[in-house]
Amino acid sequence: MKLSLLSLALTLSPAAATIYYAGVAESGGEFGVWSATSTPGTGLPGRFGVDYQFISEPAIDVHVDNNKVNLFRVAFLLERMCPLATGLGSTFNETHFALYKKAVDYITVTKKAYCILDPHNYMRYNNPSQQPMSGSVIGNVSDPTAATTAQFGAFWGELARRFRGNERVIFGLMNEPHDMPSKLLLANNQAAVDAIRAAAAFNLILAPGNSWTGGHSWTQGGAEASSQWLHLLRDPVKNTAIDIHEYLDVDYSGTHVGCKSEPATNLKDATAWLKAHNLKAFVTEFGASNATECLPMLSSMLDYMAANSEYIGWTAWAAGPLWGTSSPCCTDSSHWGSLEPGSKADDGGPGLYETVWEPVIQKKVPAKLQWTGPASIYGGLLLARN
Numbered sequence: 001m002k003l004s005l006l007s008l009a010l011t012l013s014p015a016a017a018t019i020y021y022a023g024v025a026e027s028g029g030e031f032g033v034w035s036a037t038s039t040p041g042t043g044l045p046g047r048f049g050v051d052y053q054f055i056s057e058p059a060i061d062v063h064v065d066n067n068k069v070n071l072f073r074v075a076f077l078l079e080r081m082c083p084l085a086t087g088l089g090s091t092f093n094e095t096h097f098a099l100y101k102k103a104v105d106y107i108t109v110t111k112k113a114y115c116i117l118d119p120h121n122y123m124r125y126n127n128p129s130q131q132p133m134s135g136s137v138i139g140n141v142s143d144p145t146a147a148t149t150a151q152f153g154a155f156w157g158e159l160a161r162r163f164r165g166n167e168r169v170i171f172g173l174m175n176e177p178h179d180m181p182s183k184l185l186l187a188n189n190q191a192a193v194d195a196i197r198a199a200a201a202f203n204l205i206l207a208p209g210n211s212w213t214g215g216h217s218w219t220q221g222g223a224e225a226s227s228q229w230l231h232l233l234r235d236p237v238k239n240t241a242i243d244i245h246e247y248l249d250v251d252y253s254g255t256h257v258g259c260k261s262e263p264a265t266n267l268k269d270a271t272a273w274l275k276a277h278n279l280k281a282f283v284t285e286f287g288a289s290n291a292t293e294c295l296p297m298l299s300s301m302l303d304y305m306a307a308n309s310e311y312i313g314w315t316a317w318a319a320g321p322l323w324g325t326s327s328p329c330c331t332d333s334s335h336w337g338s339l340e341p342g343s344k345a346d347d348g349g350p351g352l353y354e355t356v357w358e359p360v361i362q363k364k365v366p367a368k369l370q371w372t373g374p375a376s377i378y379g380g381l382l383l384a385r386n
């Protein structure tokens with residue numbers, strides 16, 4: 001694998017600005033655990049197809065066959081994959097794993113697209129009842145109830161062993177770590193990378209930064225800034241990219257209708273850091289509402305990623321089978337639907353699929369993407385989807 005990556009590096013031009021992977025985040029596997037009263041264990045293990053679900057196969061068909069996208073990021077919850085009774089590690093709930101694998105296989109084997117595995121846990125494990133704030137930070141040695149860094153490594157080693165034969169599977173180490181020491185974040189990322197490679201899995205890895213892995217704040221926060229730490233991550237086979245999230249509203253949270261933030265300005269420092277360390281990035285969450293000022297900004301964001309060679313992949317937030325008229329992004333809690341094909345607002349009006357995906361994002365899906373060969377930081381052969 002090391003050799004084949006090297007030969008890819010020599011035959012492709014890494015300097016050309018190219019998006020190799022483009023698509024949408026599938027949110028739903030992490031649903032059903034919120035508790036207004038903060039009751040631990042709410043929604044665990046949960047009812048598949050009722051409380052949570054990974055994908056809708058017909059919706060994946062639309063995104064691949066009609067929209068010609070080649071990348072999905074599929075969320076799941078660590079507490080469902082690794083039940084609290086056995087803890088975070090290499091013991092999985094096999095029923096849950098089989099359901100998740102079915103979704104990943106549908107995307108990668110049946111549709112021949114690429115799939116990012118997304119433990120949607122904010123670098124926390126044991127109490128998702130008030131995600132993203134609840135639960136013990138993984139590796140917090142002052143918290144006797146916290147899972148350890150070694151357990152996080154063991155979890156990734158096992159997941160990697162199970163998917164190492166599938167070169168279309170990408171390992172997203174963790175969704176949006178926040179409010180934790182960056183040194184610990186690096187240690188956790190490193191434990192995962194080491195365990196994955198020790199399992200003889202050479203798949204592309206996406207490593208998150210701190211502060212919700214926000215692109216705009218990548219270099220902010222002094223000694224705690226992601227830019228002070230993430231380049232120290234070592235991958236023996238050099239197939240790790242940086243995972244960045246970026247929303248266009250006033251506080252970058254992806255909760256507001258209005259857009260404030262010009263993406264080229266916001267990502268400038270992160271891009272310079274990527275360039276300085278010769279790193280590639282995926283933006284695995286971004287989004288904006290259908291407000292008048294948002295649409296051109298979202299378009300600029302997609303142009304910016306296409307124009308800067310540091311960015312090689314993206315997934316917009318979010319589609320998913322259980323959103324109904326609820327919205328994953330950018331509506332001030334209005335029910336304006338999601339990026340799921342056919343999605344509608346609660347007044348029967350067009351949903352974000354029609355108002356944001358089709359007029360803006362779809363237009364920026366590159367005509368040629370990678371459809372064959374291993375996911376890698378060098379990308380691969382670009383082809384139009386039949």
Ligand SMILES: *[C@@H]1O[C@H](CO)[C@@H](O)[C@H](O)[C@H]1NC(C)=O
Pocket residue numbers: 045046047048083085093094095096
């Ligand atoms: C494993 O997952 C299945 C499917 O969701 C569930 O029925 C079962 O209770 C889970 N087992 C544990 C120990 O969580």
Ligand SMILES: *[C@@H]1O[C@H](CO)[C@@H](O)[C@H](O)[C@H]1NC(C)=O
Pocket residue numbers: 137140141142143179180181
């Ligand atoms: C680690 O655990 C201690 C003890 O529970 C707690 O005070 C501290 O805030 C935790 N650190 C993080 C980063 O959550």
Ligand SMILES: *[C@@H]1O[C@H](CO)[C@@H](O)[C@H](O)[C@H]1NC(C)=O
Pocket residue numbers: 290291292335336345349350351355
């Ligand atoms: C955005 O979509 C919602 C839901 O269809 C709609 O109510 C709203 O008027 C739209 N906004 C604009 C600016 O078109």
